[in-house]
Amino acid sequence: MKREKLRSERSAAPTLEDVAREAGLSPMTVSRALNNPAIVRPATVARVMLAVEKTGYIPNMLAGGLASRRSKLIAVVVPQINNNMFVDTIQAISDTLAQRGYHMLLCVGGYGSDSEAALVATLLSRKPDGIVLTGIHHAPALKKRLINAALPVVEIWDLTPTPIDMLVGFSHEKAGNLSARFLLSKGHRRFGLLWTSDQRALLRKQGVIDILQQHNECRFVEASVGLPATMRLGREGMQALLAGNPELDAIICSSDTLAQGAILEAQSQGIAVPQQLAVMGFGDLDFAACHLPAITTVAIDRWLLGQEAATMLANKIEGITISDPVRDLGFWLCERQSA
Amino acid sequence: MKREKLRSERSAAPTLEDVAREAGLSPMTVSRALNNPAIVRPATVARVMLAVEKTGYIPNMLAGGLASRRSKLIAVVVPQINNNMFVDTIQAISDTLAQRGYHMLLCVGGYGSDSEAALVATLLSRKPDGIVLTGIHHAPALKKRLINAALPVVEIWDLTPTPIDMLVGFSHEKAGNLSARFLLSKGHRRFGLLWTSDQRALLRKQGVIDILQQHNECRFVEASVGLPATMRLGREGMQALLAGNPELDAIICSSDTLAQGAILEAQSQGIAVPQQLAVMGFGDLDFAACHLPAITTVAIDRWLLGQEAATMLANKIEGITISDPVRDLGFWLCERQSA
């Protein structure tokens, strides 16, 4: 009686109880029919569906999540989204998650690990069923909190034998090694490194430098640009590199975006790529293959990365055994025209 | 007694009650100290903070949202995110929302309005405090549902005098008009339209065509490419256009990405841009200004769009008066080198 009064007073989002009344069943049966129809008599399910239709019922997952301790929510933390590198991965996560009945809470956290910790704390208050973190460097307090909460975690875009929980990524150092070896094998010896300063990019740079330093006749200079890496920054950085170092014969960039800018800057200065100067990128972004000259780069499967991350998470949440909690997706060289 | 047993049995996410016990206060006082410290004695607030620290308490917003009917959650529906056009807007929304204490539930819905309706239905079950929808064309059932739920809605990236609730965007037709007028004023008469097929792009195309058809001496041909628009598609589409139509003197593209592809294809065929062929894009994506030649395009403030959308939504939710529920952000021509 009292409840019915309340219901009509509010503008009425119908509840399970309304549906139950409409169907002449108990709320619990309606709940079952909706969440686990297999254990309800088909005729009853049909009656429920009819009542749902009639009332325009939409479940309240705040209530459902509170009661069941399963929110069907996955938190995703990335440093940036206006960065072609991450976007495909995010979309893959979103797609895969949607297929499995989860929603994605997306947080753009920047590159600071302090801010990340604060951010994740607010995210945890949503009681997500799992969380995706970019990179493997996180504030110790954050790690502890996650482990404490026994929350399924996937770290992405990086590699370590000791993830918080699960991981899917690749070795940035080795990707850097590959780029350096490739250019060395092509006979280049005077390198310019055009680089942004995010953690993973710096790992790749280290990978490059490690190889270059093994060659005595080999020299390199660096130019660093800010975040996010844009084509403009690529041009500017290239300008800086070329200004003081006319002897350069190869440029390695931390991303294809920078490489594109570098190539354009070279062209605008009348320097032929790759004849006079080789330029190499990273990421195999969609424009790399059809640029002029096509950009030689190192590719990774960004989409698969997101798909795997989401799948691992959903599996773990649902108690499906995960064959290997650390997935190394690797990378491969795309030799094209620019180097 | 019974409760305390339960608490220790589980792996213990501490609750308000645990904090209250620690602080020697009632849960209600702790809740107040956390959500509205102004009405609690400062000394009490301090005690609460200490207890929060000690217990490692993280609020449960599922419970909070259920009780208060405010989820502090905003649902955002976009057709794509691996599309440079939307990404800045999404990041702006995310940033602005975060500053105001909201989280973003991001859903990638594709371009179908049926799937959008289904998707929004699942989103509504999260009881978001507001929702951002891309475009103004939505399934009637969806519109009804939203109006029924009395949910604050912002439609973005489009313009109409009759939004569901609020809107921030610009007129695609008029943007199309502008492009066409500009190229006509430059003396071009033989146009190629290189276009994707999403709704908003088609509006811009119509805007172009409307102007072109007012000129008797003016002719145009079209090439359409799929979604998402990539540089590769730009090159392919351009190839198709050039193949059958050597007389073209200007190409208008539905986006800068396509324009970039078009320019490259022209260059690779030895056609000088803009001397032999003018190419114009749309969006003023970050590479447009520093491309070679720099791409002439129509710019809109994608970041502001997101910021405004988020701000309007947060204001409406918090009862702050909104001066104008329909914000036309306009657009402007960026005359550069390619046309």
Next chain:
DNA sequence: TTGTAAGCGTTATCAC
């Protein structure tokens, strides 16, 4: 197969 009772962790509301 269906129903009943008791929470889930918070906040609104009304006392004190």
Next chain:
DNA sequence: GTGATAACGCTTACAA
């Protein structure tokens, strides 16, 4: 300024 009580809308656990 602080506390007790009753929701919020759903699901778990158990009974029928």
